[in-house]
Amino acid sequence: MHCWKRSRRSLRVHVQLWRRRARFREEVxxxxxxxxxxxxxxNQSLETAPRVAVATIVRTRGSSPREVGARMLVRPDxxxxxxxxxxxxxxxxxxxxxxxxxxxxxRMVVVDLTNEIAMSTDGVCGGIIDIFVEPWHKNxxxxxxxxxxxxxxxxxxxxxxxxSRSRGMPIALGEKLLIVDGQPHGGAFSWxxxxxxxxxxxxxxxxxxxSQSRTYKFDELDKPEVAGQxxxxxxxxxxxxxxxxxxxGHVAVPIAEVGRLLDFEVVVIDDRPSFAxxxxxxxxxxxxxxxxxxxxxxxxxxxxxxVVLVTRAHTHDVHALRRIVRKPAGYIGMIGSRRRVxxxxxxxxxxxxxxxxxxxxxxxxxxxxxxxxxxxIAVSVGAELLKARRGGGAxxxxxxxxxxxxxxxxxxxxxx
Amino acid sequence: MHCWKRSRRSLRVHVQLWRRRARFREEVxxxxxxxxxxxxxxNQSLETAPRVAVATIVRTRGSSPREVGARMLVRPDxxxxxxxxxxxxxxxxxxxxxxxxxxxxxRMVVVDLTNEIAMSTDGVCGGIIDIFVEPWHKNxxxxxxxxxxxxxxxxxxxxxxxxSRSRGMPIALGEKLLIVDGQPHGGAFSWxxxxxxxxxxxxxxxxxxxSQSRTYKFDELDKPEVAGQxxxxxxxxxxxxxxxxxxxGHVAVPIAEVGRLLDFEVVVIDDRPSFAxxxxxxxxxxxxxxxxxxxxxxxxxxxxxxVVLVTRAHTHDVHALRRIVRKPAGYIGMIGSRRRVxxxxxxxxxxxxxxxxxxxxxxxxxxxxxxxxxxxIAVSVGAELLKARRGGGAxxxxxxxxxxxxxxxxxxxxxx
Numbered sequence: 001m002h003c004w005k006r007s008r009r010s011l012r013v014h015v016q017l018w019r020r021r022a023r024f025r026e027e028v029x030x031x032x033x034x035x036x037x038x039x040x041x042x043n044q045s046l047e048t049a050p051r052v053a054v055a056t057i058v059r060t061r062g063s064s065p066r067e068v069g070a071r072m073l074v075r076p077d078x079x080x081x082x083x084x085x086x087x088x089x090x091x092x093x094x095x096x097x098x099x100x101x102x103x104x105x106x107r108m109v110v111v112d113l114t115n116e117i118a119m120s121t122d123g124v125c126g127g128i129i130d131i132f133v134e135p136w137h138k139n140x141x142x143x144x145x146x147x148x149x150x151x152x153x154x155x156x157x158x159x160x161x162x163x164s165r166s167r168g169m170p171i172a173l174g175e176k177l178l179i180v181d182g183q184p185h186g187g188a189f190s191w192x193x194x195x196x197x198x199x200x201x202x203x204x205x206x207x208x209x210x211s212q213s214r215t216y217k218f219d220e221l222d223k224p225e226v227a228g229q230x231x232x233x234x235x236x237x238x239x240x241x242x243x244x245x246x247x248x249g250h251v252a253v254p255i256a257e258v259g260r261l262l263d264f265e266v267v268v269i270d271d272r273p274s275f276a277x278x279x280x281x282x283x284x285x286x287x288x289x290x291x292x293x294x295x296x297x298x299x300x301x302x303x304x305x306x307v308v309l310v311t312r313a314h315t316h317d318v319h320a321l322r323r324i325v326r327k328p329a330g331y332i333g334m335i336g337s338r339r340r341v342x343x344x345x346x347x348x349x350x351x352x353x354x355x356x357x358x359x360x361x362x363x364x365x366x367x368x369x370x371x372x373x374x375x376x377i378a379v380s381v382g383a384e385l386l387k388a389r390r391g392g393g394a395x396x397x398x399x400x401x402x403x404x405x406x407x408x409x410x411x412x413x414x415x416x
Numbered sequence: 417m418h419c420w421k422r423s424r425r426s427l428r429v430h431v432q433l434w435r436r437r438a439r440f441r442e443e444v445x446x447x448x449x450x451x452x453x454x455x456x457x458x459n460q461s462l463e464t465a466p467r468v469a470v471a472t473i474v475r476t477r478g479s480s481p482r483e484v485g486a487r488m489l490v491r492p493d494x495x496x497x498x499x500x501x502x503x504x505x506x507x508x509x510x511x512x513x514x515x516x517x518x519x520x521x522x523r524m525v526v527v528d529l530t531n532e533i534a535m536s537t538d539g540v541c542g543g544i545i546d547i548f549v550e551p552w553h554k555n556x557x558x559x560x561x562x563x564x565x566x567x568x569x570x571x572x573x574x575x576x577x578x579x580s581r582s583r584g585m586p587i588a589l590g591e592k593l594l595i596v597d598g599q600p601h602g603g604a605f606s607w608x609x610x611x612x613x614x615x616x617x618x619x620x621x622x623x624x625x626x627s628q629s630r631t632y633k634f635d636e637l638d639k640p641e642v643a644g645q646x647x648x649x650x651x652x653x654x655x656x657x658x659x660x661x662x663x664x665g666h667v668a669v670p671i672a673e674v675g676r677l678l679d680f681e682v683v684v685i686d687d688r689p690s691f692a693x694x695x696x697x698x699x700x701x702x703x704x705x706x707x708x709x710x711x712x713x714x715x716x717x718x719x720x721x722x723v724v725l726v727t728r729a730h731t732h733d734v735h736a737l738r739r740i741v742r743k744p745a746g747y748i749g750m751i752g753s754r755r756r757v758x759x760x761x762x763x764x765x766x767x768x769x770x771x772x773x774x775x776x777x778x779x780x781x782x783x784x785x786x787x788x789x790x791x792x793i794a795v796s797v798g799a800e801l802l803k804a805r806r807g808g809g810a811x812x813x814x815x816x817x818x819x820x821x822x823x824x825x826x827x828x829x830x831x832x
Contacts, residue, residue, distance in 0.1 A: 207786065208786070210788070257673075257677060258674075258677065258795060261670050261791040261795060262795060367810040368809040368810045369799060369810050370623065370624070370807045370808050371802065372624065373679065375677040375678055376802055376806070378677060379674060379677060379678060379795065379802055382795040382799070383783060383785060383796060383798070383799035383810075386785050386792055386795055386796065390785065390788065390792070391785075391786045392784050392785030394784045394799075394812075395810050395811065396810075400809075
């Protein structure tokens with residue numbers, strides 16, 4: 001492969017290390033692909049080495065052998081873990097990583113493979129790849145373990161890193177901010193105006209679900225001396241979202257199927273083993289046979305938890321909703337007629353649940369689309385789950401009814 | 417069962433016929449449940465009998481042993497086909513049917529089973545059931561064969577029958593209007609004002625997909641001498657809707673799964689046998705390996721046909737869309753970026769396709785919800801199919817872009 005050869009030819013002093021690296025890669029090659037995999041490897045490396053370098057693809061133009069967010073960890077002895085593209089420029093990046101460990105200066109390596117398209121036999125090289133190479137220290141911030149901890153607790157984790165900046169911008173390359181469930185959770189940018197804009201942007205990055213670079217422009221109106229722009233790379237470590245289906249009746253079956261199509265981890269709860277079983281829910285990741293309140297108490301409700309209440313009775317809805325309505329679920333939806341929903345809301349309001357917590361519930365469940373069958377309800381619910389996760393403007397039934405619920409609950413109406 | 421006994425006790429002169437009927441039911445019992453099943457049986461009966469009676473449940477209140485639309489066909493010898501509720505009042509209906517065949521007068525039989533709840537052991541009796549009993553004649557209108565013909569051609573068929581009216585309303589009980597794909601297609605109401613209102617109402621009845629009665633009020637402002645109301649029963653014979661997926665790539669696979677959840681008949685088309693095959697589409701009802709235009713020419717496009725264009729290339733989209741854009745499909749959706757869609761529209765506009773036909777196409781496909789994976793696209797498309805079939809206000813991507821496409825296509829812009 002041409003690009004590989006060219007890069008390797010430019011290696012002179014590092015030939016020996018490179019060979020050792022090649023052997024190491026054969027022994028311990030990891031894709032570092034799961035959320036937390038990279039940070040586990042990073043933490044382990046920092047136990048034995050005072051400093052390592054990490055190379056991350058932060059932007060690509062044209063075809064690229066690896067996607068944005070792909071990473072290679074380089075240890076002081078030149079051993080690597082992960083890859084940023086194999087032959088296509090990786091040797092150049094590896095050399096930069098060794099230098100970064102020497103001078104402790106983060107830097108961007110721009111690998112331009114556009115001249116190699118014609119000669120590349122497998123066609124995977126070809127574009128321009130921006131790779132940010134930075135040092136991580138044993139005694140630096142504990143950001144890596146902070147990320148790992150948050151990932152293990154099933155949180156939405158975004159690590160924002162300054163990867164480029166115009167000359168004179170009041171921030172250093174490599175500054176990091178850890179954002180967990182939308183809140184700052186470790187590290188900080190030395191420039192508060194940038195931090196504010198990055199925090200405001202984080203939810204839309206998380207909704208897209210793809211690690212990515214964003215550019216923040218500061219014009220002269222903001223502050224004349226800092227006009228220019230800053231490139232920030234958002235590295236996401238998102239858990240697989242979890243769909244908790246409360247009630248295992250006939251509507252739950254196709255909802256579980258839609259959840260699987262949307263790649264949710266599907267959990268089904270019912271107190272009737274004749275309903276909550278693997279025959280009825282072959283695609284479910286977990287089936288819990290227990291009373292609804294107990295089962296829900298055993299599930300951590302985080303912003304990546306999506307709860308669908310489709311129990312067989314009003315009273316079960318109340319018990320279940322009471323357990324979760326004030327928790328930070330990414331989504332809570334409840335099936336039921338307009339009036340049944342109102343009765344549940346009113347009861348919980350009387351128990352002291354704040355109005356705004358109740359009005360977060362998507363009830364009646366589903367988008368503003370008419371449905372006749374369980375399969376149709378499931379597709380409408382699936383589209384609503386998708387909207388909650390990714391964003392979008394398609395109206396929900398609850399969007400239409402919320403003003404009326406707010407008005408009637410505020411007035412204390414007995415019925416709606 | 418109590419209600420059965422009570423009804424049977426009231427039978428006096430018909431005991432012998434009733435016994436013969438009971439034997440007949442054991443021999444040839446049919447649920448008459450599929451679209452057209454009833455009309456097939458009706459046509460067959462009218463070949464041998466000059467006149468038969470048909471009893472139809474047109475309304476229920478409270479629990480009922482059979483649903484609205486359930487029917488029993490009664491022949492002159494008392495033999496029956498189908499059932500309107502077994503023991504619960506059926507004997508009473510059967511007796512009325514024999515009378516209807518004598519005096520040729522349609523009538524409503526109201527079966528009140530509310531007093532029998534406590535005594536009914538199986539709990540299926542209980543409500544109030546309105547059953548319309550009417551004669552059908554061998555030499556009458558050919559409505560029955562008209563329905564059968566339309567059903568066989570995969571059309572949306574609604575038969576509207578006047579089943580009740582206030583005294584003095586200028587229309588007779590039993591008048592019928594056949595509505596096919598939303599248009600009058602046989603029979604007629606003798607009162608044009610009623611016919612206009614029934615035709616205007618038909619699309620929403622078809623969207624609900626359930627046979628049902630609706631009441632039309634005419635107040636004195638309309639015409640003082642005809643103030644009152646008319647009850648019309650809409651009997652639906654709807655084909656299973658058909659989803660034609662044009663292109664068998666990676667997005668088509670989950671779209672086929674969603675189509676199955678929505679109970680569509682799923683047809684997949686591609687010119688590559690390595691993509692269009694039963695391994696990839698285990699739930700498809702039909703897989704066609706042929707070039708897109710030829711395959712589409714072989715499929716009748718009716719208002720119950722839903723076409724999703726997800727081919728691998730712009731040129732295939734153009735070929736496929738050209739074949740169907742002016743046909744009366746219930747839905748046409750096309751995947752693609754905002755600009756790719758514009759390019760396809762512009763090309764077809766230049767070939768002479770009217771703007772309004774192009775703007776009926778749901779493109780870019782899907783609701784206004786962000787998507788990242790094939791499964792997510794499929795759920796968004798499924799929700800859009802559902803909206804097209806059943807109705808609803810959730811916005812589509814094409815709803816947002818239509819004004820811009822209309823403007824740019826009208827102006828002749830090269831790009832958007």
